[in-house]
Amino acid sequence: MKKWKAPATVLLSLYVPPGRPIADVLNNLRQELSISQNIKLKRTRDAVEAAISAAIDRLTQLPKVPDNGIVLFSGKNFDTEEFKCILFSPPEKVSIYFYRTDKEFHTEFLEDMIEENDVYGLLIIERDEATIGMLRGSRLEVLDELQGYIPGKHHKGGQSQRREARIIEELVHEFHKEVGDRANSYFLPYLESKKLKGILVGGPGFAKQDFVEGDYLDYRLKKLVMEPLLDVSYQGDNGLREMVTRAGDALKGQKLVEVQKALEEIKYHLAKADDLVVYGRKEIETAMDAGALEYLVVYEDDNTASLIQRAENSKVNLYVIGDEVPEAEWIRKTFAGAVGKLRYKL
Template identity: 70%
Template sequence: MKKWSAPATVLLSLYIPPGRPIPDVLNLLRQEYSIAQNIKLKRTRDAVTSAIQSAIDRLTQIPKVPDNGLVIFCGENFETEESKCFVFSPPEKVTIFFYRTDKYFHTEFLEDMIEENDVFGLIIVERDYATIGILKGTRIEVLDEFEGFVPGKHMMGGQSQRRIDRIIEEMYANFLKEVGEKANSYLLPYLESGKLKGILLGGPGYAKKDFYDGDYLDYRLKKLVLLPLIDIPDQGDAGLKELVMKAQDILKNQKYVQVQNLLEELKYHIAKDDGLVVYGIEEIRKALHMGAVDSLVIYDEPNSELEKLSQEAENYGTKVYVVGDELPDAEWVKKTFGGAIGKLRYKIY
């Protein structure tokens, strides 16, 4: 799909996450079809409307978005004058809704699914709340976030107090059991495919230790829990990101941690204005030719000058980190520095 190209923005890429109602997507496509009727160039207009109509025709035959979502690529290969429409559910969940007609198909979201083999499980558990996620490359994904009902301690005294305490402890154990069952269902497929390299377990209090000490995780997963357990006050996406960064000594060779540390180092050099940062495609290219670029962060923009720069930098032995919007500072790299920023081995000016 990456080899397909067009002289105009006529190649349709559509990513639909699970849970998105198909009628809503069809309404969007019909609106885009009406807008495309106003394109002045007949060849371009025909190509765009044909691609949108092909997507509509196929979507109307699908009653519900599959569990992993849907991906649709429709368009004409201008070199062969061949029109095709590909519709499939990917091997992993689609996490965004994305629609665009462009000069190329947007395959970058699929590439992230298949290129990174090392996966780390992420679990944050407290007395009545839990988040389960994965770390893959530079992408952290929340797989599930859920709440239980576990009351606090009651002070009634006597036998009533002991009975209530037993009930509360039973509810607590049942919640930890639920966390374990969900973690098993999400993480065992990665283990069985050989991708799961470890599990980070954290939380704000004693629940993480109770969860680890108990028989809540499948024994194969429990062997992969990386110690020590990590104190984390937050849940959700923010909590998972903090969990990963607090485990950077454990994950020092993992891409997400390496990129985050490099970006922090770049910010430090920018603040000092010590001449050890380079940005701008031509300036970076000159520094590469001098052998002066140690590391480079490039925003993921396929079929662009940035992609060419990435390939050129690798040829010079530079460490290259390609980042997408899943990384918190990716937008900073894109908007402030035009999509590329590097650390120099030495000052060149």
């Protein structure tokens, strides 16, 4: 819903906390529906009225507000002409009453709820280059990329060489200090909210050791630096992925690591052509019913929602992914959004 945009304020977002009578909410919406008749532009007026009317229709079917409250999104996607009215109870309690029609749906209150509790800071450091990132569940994010100007070593001798070596050392120190300050600003809020579980530090050379041993990170963050420091060849997104892969057992149980492991195993069995990979809705459900499905990787969208629900009810080892996983498009296009590994051939 976050991706939907509109040329006018026609997308309705509604948050209702527990304890609020449904009748009160319906009265407010009916008042808004009456007010919307004053909108001059017919296309906008029709879209707002349709969004509010659909919301009223859905809410009248509820006897009361659930224990965690309700969230409702209603409106038309002007790019696709698709209309949706989605009503659900979120994973945590809604704390406010919020109603608005806008050019986008207001998902920010939900994002706080679904943010992973286990967060890992990621830092790739060289003498003149650094990448700061974050691992939240299966979402790997580049937060910042920094570059410093550190001149290469020269071949002069004597005092000139020693002087230039001191200058280079000072430049490296200043760059690492900048990286440390930036990393502190990103990681400390997660530490203070008790979500930061550890920090992975890596790089191609000895700079990572110098950085960790220096006083560049806040002392509270230094305690969370995980051993061993990792040899990483790249910067940027590729470097962060390499780091997470190399971390291995240190991140065991993290969703992204488990998903990547599952996908590598699927690729291995596809290459062997040993019939242990299953895809296609009918084939997956047959394997599920037979108890032969070891795990299932599903790209989450409207087309796979019912399959995800069925897998959850069957207690299959399920990995639900989004676009944050590099292979997401491959799974979506090649396997219609779902691919699994069998325990044995069917």
